[in-house]
Amino acid sequence: MLFSFSAYQDRTIFRPVVRFARRYFNGVCNLIYWFPVIWRDRCFDHHYLFAILHHKLANMERFFWTESLAANAHKYARQIHICTLALDRILKDGYLAEKYEDHFRKWGDFRNLRTEKEQALYRKELRGLMEREEMLIKQDVDYVLRLIGKHGRSWWD
Template structure:
């Protein structure tokens, strides 16, 4: 509490009690609201950061819907909702469905399997070491398999690009409008 207010509290002590009561009340409420988010957070992933941001945006939207106390509140509610949707899309991580649909139609479902290594000089099979192979049912020749691998890499690049694009748009919205959301 600032020192300059103590003289006021000497003349009106009930306000000090009221201020402490509100601090404890809202502190307990915040603990209850934030406990599930903090409990599930792991420090080695960036998902925790985005879950915290999403939760904060949801709480801000709820408060602003309850009491839209300024002129641009509807616009800010919409922008907060867009940010929430971007975070939901990023956290659900469903970009692969969009990217791999055409590849799956063209080449079929990818099959991955391990085979033990074969030593060509001795002709022995070494069961302790395995190689990982990937193929597609419609890629029948080595040339077609190579083409399917190249297209699969492009799918992975597109998947990453879509996720990065959502995060860049999220931070663009936040950097442009965060001062209005006080």
């Protein structure tokens, strides 16, 4: 017999090799998974921060629904799912799209308004819509960050 390994030598040699191969494969899969998100990332806008966070949380949610062995995995997945839904709303940025459409249908183009009173009313309504939209976005951002702050450290397998 050319090679003779005892059971101890078999474990000490091949387990680290298998562990390294799994980690290498997982790393390559992570590179492929993250490449499109990182490629689109830009440093000048908050949108990309939320896109990266959404991508990470969606991956964690999938993990907790399908692969996790943690006792509370489904509870964690639901908490993460709430975060991803709020991040979806933030990324789509269509909070008051119907209200804006109604506003522009009602008033038409700003240049077509004839009197100062019409223009002032147009601006007032538009400013109100913009403030309401900003408040809704802020609520979602605060909610996501509060959930991550409260539960994020428990989201592990």
